Structure formats: structure tokens, C-alpha cells
Amino acid sequence: MTELEAGRAQTLVPQRGGAALQRYRDVLIALIAFAVLASLPLFTGSKALLDFVIRCSAYGLFATSLNLLVGYTGLTSFGHGMFFGLGAYSFGLIMQKLGVPIPIAFVATLAITAIVAAIIGAICVRLKEIYFAFVTLAFQMLIHSTILSWASFTGGDQGLRGGIPRPAFLGINLANHVHLYIASCALLILGLLAMRQIAQSPFGYTLRMIRDNAARASFLGIDVWRAKLTVFVLAALFAAMGGMVMALFVSGAYPEFAYWTISGEAIFINMLGGVSTFLGPMVGTVLLLLLNDTVTRFTEYHGIVLGVVILFFALGLRKGLLDFVAEWYAHRRETGEGR
């Protein structure tokens, strides 16, 4: 922990002059990434690859949003999965019961998530460290239990049955596999770009300051509670976006989406990929899903394999993969300059 903090302290220098330049660079990278992903179906007919990218979008949005809390603000939430589940269920229920166009359901889901997150956040962000972690976990279990016991509305442990209707809008038909793929990529890239803007904005640097020294931030006149609540709600919105992508992919929503294991997976992803770089969780997502998909093909003892991998990262590298690469690169540059 101290090593990581020391590493972070070095990067805590806002590049004021280059802020606009960096924003253009980020947008350019996002556009290129989207172009590459969107043209993928032209080169390959592999539905499995497209499925993989759709799932990466869902988990990537979810895990990166958790990193806004864990990596940038120092709020280790154990219950972030509740917003993933909330997004999936709200979207699925709105589509099933009201039959509105998809964009309206999308916006309505975000609105519902924002309200719920604001209420839960208002209670949670007053607490520190382990207390914060446990109260978020408690709220997650509350939402999970509600889904299970309100069977007449949510379908209980059987989940939302009968499929989620996906009527076409603006020429986009999400029942079509390629359309769904492109829409997921677009959501992923837009979500990542928005989160990147949040992280690089003055607000983002306020969050880093709160993470490193909340008392000092408070003395400087920052309303710590408000800043924490704001990022809690923002992170919840992106997690809900991930949940919606997942709901569209499986054409349903299941209580497992709101169970604590989903939060655990996101934390695992952050550990794998690293929390001190923006794209760390994205790298972690690709790694975890790739590992999961290949290992389960060959053995039912995937738990052992994943356990060994996490031990390797926790004890061997002692940080996420992208953290490791970034540090190695920085170290190489330093020694190179020293020569």
C-alpha cells in the first residue's frame, strides 16, 4: 500500500498547460479505438470474438467505474456490484413492462441509478475505510435480498424471464448481433472517455487529494463529503451502463448480477490490471475474461488456476499488470536519462 501511495504521489502533478492538448489526444485515441473495434466484424466472422468484446464492454465499464472510487478517491467499495445489478434490472424491467424505446429506457435507468446511488452514497461516504467497505456491502446484500424476495416483480431467483424486448430505434436493431456489438463498443468508448475526462478534470485531482489526505483537502476549503458523494453517484452511473450491456447480452437479468461476488470480480479485475493507471481495470478485464474463458474450456478446476494467478499478482508482482508495466517503463526512462 505504501509503495503504491509513493508511486501515486509522483504522478500527482496536474499538467495545466497541456490539459486541452491532452483532451484532444484522448478523444483521438478514443476515435481510433472505436474505429478499430467497429471494423472488426468486417475482418472476422467469429461470433465468439464479438461476444467476448461485448462482455469486455460490460465488465470494463463496471471495473473502470470502481477504479474511480478505489484508485482515484481511495474509497474501497465492496458493494459496487449493486449498481451493475440495478442497471440490468431497471433496464430489463422498463423494457419488459413499459415497452418504451431503448434510449428512453437507457436514460430512465441512469436516472433511477442516480437517485438510488445518491441515497445510499449519502449514508456511506461519511464512513471511512473498512466501515465504508462494509456498509456498501450491506446495501448490496439489501438490494440482492430485495430482488430475491420481491418475486412477483423481479422474478425472484429465476431472474427476469421471457427475454428483454429489443425494438429497433434510429435504424439500430439490438436484436442483431453485429448491431449489439457496435452499440456495446460505442458505450464502452464513450463511457471510458467520459470517465477519463472526470479523472483528468480539476475535480479528478480533488479526488486524488482527498485520497491522499482528506483532512488537508478539507482545510483547503473542499467539501469532502460532497466530492465523495458526487464521484460515488458518477461511478454508479457507469456501473449501471455496464449492467445494461450485460442485460442486453444475456437478454435477461439475474440476481447473481447484484450479488457480492460480482463486486468481488470487479475488485479482482482492478488487482489484476492495476489501479494507478486509467486503463488498468480495462487490461484487467481482458485478462480475467480471457483467463476465465480459456481455463473453463479445459478444466472444471478453474478456481485453482485463478487462485494461483491472483497469488502471482499479489505476492509476485505486488501490483496490477499495467502498474507494473508503467513503473518498469518509467524506471527504464529514468535510468536512460541518467546515462
Add this chain to the structure above:
Amino acid sequence: MTRTRTPGISRRSTLALMGAGAMTFAAPWVARAQAKTIKIGMPTILSGRVAQLGTSSRNAVMLEVEKVNAAGGLAGRQIEMVIRDSKGQPQEAARVARELVNTDGCELMIDAEASSGAFAVHEVARDLGVFCIHTNSETSALTADPKQHIPNAFRTARQGVHDSIVGGSYAAAIAKAKGLKKWATCSPDYAYGRDTTAEFTLYLKRFAPEVEIISESWPKLFQPDYTEVVTKILQAKPQALYSCLWGGDLTSYIDQANIYAMFGQMEVFAVNMADYTALTVVKNLPKGIHSGNRYIKTFPTTPENAAWGDAYKAKYNEYPTNWSWENATAIMLMAEASKKANSADGKKIAEALKGLTIKCPFGADGTVTMRGDDHTLVGYAIGWGTTIPQEPYVPEVKAGDWKTIFELEAEWKKSKGYT
């Protein structure tokens, strides 16, 4: 002249013999290579708490597939099973099912998922149009609800509502004979537990209107300690108890209730007791627990059923489970439908499977039928009996009456708005 040729088999004839031998052995391989194998995908639960049931599903499928392959396969194509773990997570089940069809090239699907996983795979079947048999989900809505209906999906599992009708009428007969009026229930707190208990009491009261439920307990799924549940029931002093706890929950419940000598104080009706996974694990199986049959080789009392149970035991060194017979039946039906359609094509098999009746060791009268209008299995062996502490565990099972089941099921469907 000296004889150069030694007596016995000449080199030439040895070569000829070897050649012929090679041809004989190679012939089936050549034939097999010519007729392309058909892959059947099967997502199931092979890790976690119910892994034992998933494994028993795989065992039963492999046992039957070997027989089908030995008899020539599906329309001349050898079956290759691709079985993968879903960890009991619906999103994984959906992913694995899609992967099996899209990447591994599986043309048919056995969905050996429980509960929500089955509904997730059902959506994949709807999406991809692949032929699919659900083998483990007992939730009635999966086939009874017309919203769920798709032409390419079937179910070969028992059904919650069938169990409740048979259980309700059996329990009512005993309630009347023994004057059991005060009843308690104790079932796991999730959809299966709630629905099954509600349906059981509905039919119990229908056949024995004087019955009254005086206590209800809803322990959590996978709860380790049942002390408070047991004492609550004992304090209520019911004359009979109904429970649909299953697997490890049921066995730990019985072990803990035994300490309080609960089973001597009331009649116990535990629908999931008569399954080898529960019967063989309980430390002191009380005598006289009423249970529905899950899989037991002594019911139906036919040599075919006993032989099937023994063959399974001989191969895997354990007895089959409820999920085993359901999965075996899926392969039997698939093979028969493919023979009838003379094709291994999913659409043609689905067409032939509608309303198909086959000979089956698990049939109430030696046959089972895939009902055409709602694609679910009927005519399977279903009944109730009482336990004894050693093999055969449930010596006599009273068979349920399928005529009554059909009547009441139709009524139930109407009440749910399904028909």
C-alpha cells in the same frame, strides 16, 4: 532340390492376413471419418455446492451416448459431447451456451442448468434457434408459460406442479386416515421453496379441507444451523410437517432434528428425501419419513429400471441422482426422434419429438411422452413412499395417478392464465 519353403504360414499369406486384419479394424474408423460426428453442447454446474448433481448429469449422458454411438449414432453420425462448467452463474451459462454453438460448432444442446441458468440458456436457444432440451429445471413456468414457448426447446425434467399434485393427494389420504389436522411447513426461502410449498398445501387442503397450517419456517438456502427452526416447530406441536429442503440442507436438517427426537413426534413429509444423495448421507435415517421419489432404482419396480441403476453404479461407483434420469431421458428421446426423422438436423428432430412416446426405464408404465403442446415430459414415474434406514431405503412407493395429474394441471394452468 532343397525345399526353401518352411512349413507353416508363408510370408505372403501372413501379409495378406495382416492386411485383412487391418482392414477389419480400420473399417469402422474409416466409416466414422466419412460420416461427420455431431457435436452436442452441454452447459452444466461442475463446480460449487451442487457440483455433485452436475457431475451425475454428465455421467448419465455419457452412459446413454455410448449406447447410442454403439448403435450407429444419430442418423449415422457419432455423437461427441462437449460438456462445460457454468459455475451455476446464469451469465456464464449464457456465455458457455453461445460459445458451444458459435465456436465449438455444436448443432444440438442439452441444457443441464438449474433455476435461473436454465432461463438464461433458454434465451440463447431463442436467439440462436439451436435445438435444446432443458434437463434439470423443474420450474413449471419454463414450459407452462406460453410466453416462454419456442419451437426448438423442450424439457425432460420432472415438474414442480406434478410433484405437488401427487404429494398433496398422497398426504391428504394419510392425513385423513391418521387424523392429522395441524400441519407445519419448513422450506428453503427462495422461489422453488415458496412455490412448491404453496402448491403442496393448496392440493393438500383440496383433498383434505380440514387441514390447517399452524407454523411456517423459511430457513435460508444453504443455512448451516437449523436449531431455531427445529425448536420453533417443536413448540408449535404440529401433527405433521412438510418440507421441500433438498441435498445438503435436508441432510443437515435431519441430523440436527434427530437430536431433538423430532421424527418420533410428528409425521414428516419431505419431498426430496428419496434421492440417493440424501439417503446415503444422513447419519441416522429415521424410519417412516414420507418422500416423493427422485431417483430410486426400486421404483418403478421394473427390471429395466433396476438394471439401469446398477449399470450406472457399476460404471461410476455411486448411485444415480434425480438429475441423472432426467438427462438420460433427454438422450433417449433425442436418439428416438432422430431415428424417426432419419436425420440429425435440429429442426427435424424437434418436429419428430413433438408428442413422441418412447420406451423408457423411468416411465410410470414403461414409457414416457414428450407432450406436443407444451414441450414437456409426462408419464414419468412419480410416487410417494416411506423410508427405512437401509437399502432399498424406500421399499414401497405408491404411484401417482397421471389422469388426476393431467386434470389438476390443466386447472392450475387456467388459474395462472397460461391457457
